[in-house]
Amino acid sequence: MSELALEWKNVSFAARQGFWMKLRKIVQDIDISVPPGTVLGLVGPNGAGKTTTIKLGAGLLHPLSGKVLIKGISAAESKARKSVGLLTENQYIYPHLRLREWLEMLAGFSGIKGGERMHRVDTVLEAFELSDLSQQLMHTLSKGQLQRAGLAQAFVHKPEILLLDEPMSGLDPYWRYRVQQILTDFKSSGGTILFSSHILMDVERLSDQIVLIKEGRVQWHGCPKDMQRKIKAYEAICRSSSPEALKNIAEKGSVLPQPAGEWRASIPENKKEELLQMVSQGKIDLLSLRPIQEEIEEILFALIKEPKQGKGSETK
Amino acid sequence: MNTILFSQIWELGMNVWREAVRDKAVQIIVASGIMLMFFSLVLGRMAVGGEERVLQSTGFWILGIWGLVSVIYMGSNIVRREIQSKTVYMVLSRPVNRTVFMFGKFFGMLMVLFSAFCILGICWLILLKLKMIPVSSTHFWALLFIFGEWVMLAAFSLFFASFTTPLLHNFFLAGISFLGHWLGDLRMFAENSRELWLKYILRTIYHILPNLEALNFRADALYSRVPEPGLLAEGCLVLSGWTLAALIAANIIFARRRLL
Numbered sequence: 001m002s003e004l005a006l007e008w009k010n011v012s013f014a015a016r017q018g019f020w021m022k023l024r025k026i027v028q029d030i031d032i033s034v035p036p037g038t039v040l041g042l043v044g045p046n047g048a049g050k051t052t053t054i055k056l057g058a059g060l061l062h063p064l065s066g067k068v069l070i071k072g073i074s075a076a077e078s079k080a081r082k083s084v085g086l087l088t089e090n091q092y093i094y095p096h097l098r099l100r101e102w103l104e105m106l107a108g109f110s111g112i113k114g115g116e117r118m119h120r121v122d123t124v125l126e127a128f129e130l131s132d133l134s135q136q137l138m139h140t141l142s143k144g145q146l147q148r149a150g151l152a153q154a155f156v157h158k159p160e161i162l163l164l165d166e167p168m169s170g171l172d173p174y175w176r177y178r179v180q181q182i183l184t185d186f187k188s189s190g191g192t193i194l195f196s197s198h199i200l201m202d203v204e205r206l207s208d209q210i211v212l213i214k215e216g217r218v219q220w221h222g223c224p225k226d227m228q229r230k231i232k233a234y235e236a237i238c239r240s241s242s243p244e245a246l247k248n249i250a251e252k253g254s255v256l257p258q259p260a261g262e263w264r265a266s267i268p269e270n271k272k273e274e275l276l277q278m279v280s281q282g283k284i285d286l287l288s289l290r291p292i293q294e295e296i297e298e299i300l301f302a303l304i305k306e307p308k309q310g311k312g313s314e315t316k
Numbered sequence: 317m318n319t320i321l322f323s324q325i326w327e328l329g330m331n332v333w334r335e336a337v338r339d340k341a342v343q344i345i346v347a348s349g350i351m352l353m354f355f356s357l358v359l360g361r362m363a364v365g366g367e368e369r370v371l372q373s374t375g376f377w378i379l380g381i382w383g384l385v386s387v388i389y390m391g392s393n394i395v396r397r398e399i400q401s402k403t404v405y406m407v408l409s410r411p412v413n414r415t416v417f418m419f420g421k422f423f424g425m426l427m428v429l430f431s432a433f434c435i436l437g438i439c440w441l442i443l444l445k446l447k448m449i450p451v452s453s454t455h456f457w458a459l460l461f462i463f464g465e466w467v468m469l470a471a472f473s474l475f476f477a478s479f480t481t482p483l484l485h486n487f488f489l490a491g492i493s494f495l496g497h498w499l500g501d502l503r504m505f506a507e508n509s510r511e512l513w514l515k516y517i518l519r520t521i522y523h524i525l526p527n528l529e530a531l532n533f534r535a536d537a538l539y540s541r542v543p544e545p546g547l548l549a550e551g552c553l554v555l556s557g558w559t560l561a562a563l564i565a566a567n568i569i570f571a572r573r574r575l576l
Contacts, residue, residue: 015574058409060575078413086409092402094331096338108327109410111320153406 011066041207085159095139110157164195328420383466391473392482471562496528
């Protein structure tokens with residue numbers, strides 16, 4: 001397949017707000033391409049335009065300018081949305097419906113009928129461990145259960161593309177892990193995912209590409225490996241009868257005793273040479289030396305503070 | 317593709333149906349209609365020598381008004397609630413276009429209205445049977461066109477719901493229902509008016525509102541007169557024309573509506 005699974009071509013969107021109904025731009029000149037079989041993580045501060053970008057991708061909003069394409073077809077066309085599964089940030093439910101009825105209805109909208117529909121609903125109920133709750137009215141479900149129900153409806157019609165707004169929100173650690181597994185399996189089977197998240201560890205773990213959005217614009221776009229991580233310090237495990245020499249070069253208060261006469265210390269980057277000299281002089285025995293790199297959060301927070309940088313690497 | 321459209325309309329309609337049958341207010345509306353129908357037995361006894369006519373007139377009146385009440389209750393929030401609670405996102409993120417969404421809602425309203433009409437209508441017919449009042453084909457024409465009026469009001473309800481608030485929706489719908497039955501009087505008043513501007517205003521109202529009296533065959537039923545085919549055809553034309561016009565207008569407005 002050569003065509004892109006999802007494409008935002010120079011897309012802008014604005015909404016009228018306030019008493020005077022002034023037009024406020026929410027996203028501007030967004031250019032994002034998602035090839036089939038890849039995962040793109042959308043990150044950015046609150047109000048940056050992540051949810052709007054996802055709604056544009058699902059054809060729920062029509063861009064003011066530019067184009068949003070799903071497999072080469074405009075997202076506004078209903079046939080384009082047949083291959084898309086959407087998870088919204090909050091689960092918008094009909095309180096009078098039972099979980100099973102809700103899933104059956106949504107599967108019906110995608111053209112799945114009869115026995116196939118029953119089978120698909122049973123499959124997703126089982127996959128998200130919701131079978132016992134299937135006859136419960138939706139307004140009685142907890143936040144985590146609703147989030148799983150939301151994921152179940154996104155999968156019920158066997159979509160090729162998933163648009164997920166905060167998929168891990170409200171999930172306990174077990175379900176965060178399970179959802180990561182389910183998404184990884186979906187990707188392995190050739191599926192395409194675009195998801196937004198504030199949990200940057202999840203974004204780094206799952207994504208092939210990351211897009212950072214700030215104030216409605218793409219601030220940075222690249223692969224996780226493109227993020228140049230500075231070495232902040234080194235973690236050294238040493239054996240020494242006296243840790244005084246180690247304390248002189250280590251960060252203040254970072255020298256901690258370990259079992260069997262070992263010491264763990266955080267050594268600033270500029271003191272690495274001094275540490276190695278001490279080792280060569282026989283003052284300490286160095287058992288291990290591990291660089292402590294910047295976390296993804298620190299890199300992205302730094303990027304948010306910077307003026308627009310552009311692409312980290314070409315991914316097209 | 318057509319089978320998908322029908323299945324989508326069916327699913328949307330079933331959703332409206334499920335919501336209505338689980339809604340206590342809808343149950344109360346239907347139950348109160350049944351109770352009032354049986355109360356008409358008391359009213360009939362109070363009338364001197366006209367029990368049969370009182371029972372029939374009250375039954376027709378209840379069927380007419382309860383239709384308006386049901387449509388107002390269901391229609392005022394049928395689109396607004398979907399947009400406010402954002403459930404419309406779950407529907408429109410699927411391969412459902414906005415026209416199908418509106419037709420599904422209309423179909424759902426028709427299913428609920430038809431069920432309510434059947435319950436009330438059957439109760440009324442049982443009542444007539446108990447009082448040994450003969451039921452003829454003229455009664456069925458009257459009942460058929462009363463339901464036709466419900467259908468037309470449902471289409472207008474969807475039209476108003478696509479752009480106004482519930483309060484305005486209710487005001488407009490009640491206005492159409494009452495003025496629609498008074499259009500004949502309105503025209504007569506216009507012809508007799510000496511003020512030119514009032515004449516024009518009343519004539520304009522006469523021409524832009526649906527003439528619901530064209531759907532009224534209740535008097536024929538009361539006096540066991542077979543309705544003239546020409547009048548029945550005019551009723552069908554008024555009913556289908558206005559229903560279609562209201563549905564098309566509702567679709568055009570909703571298709572252009574921006575969601576956030």
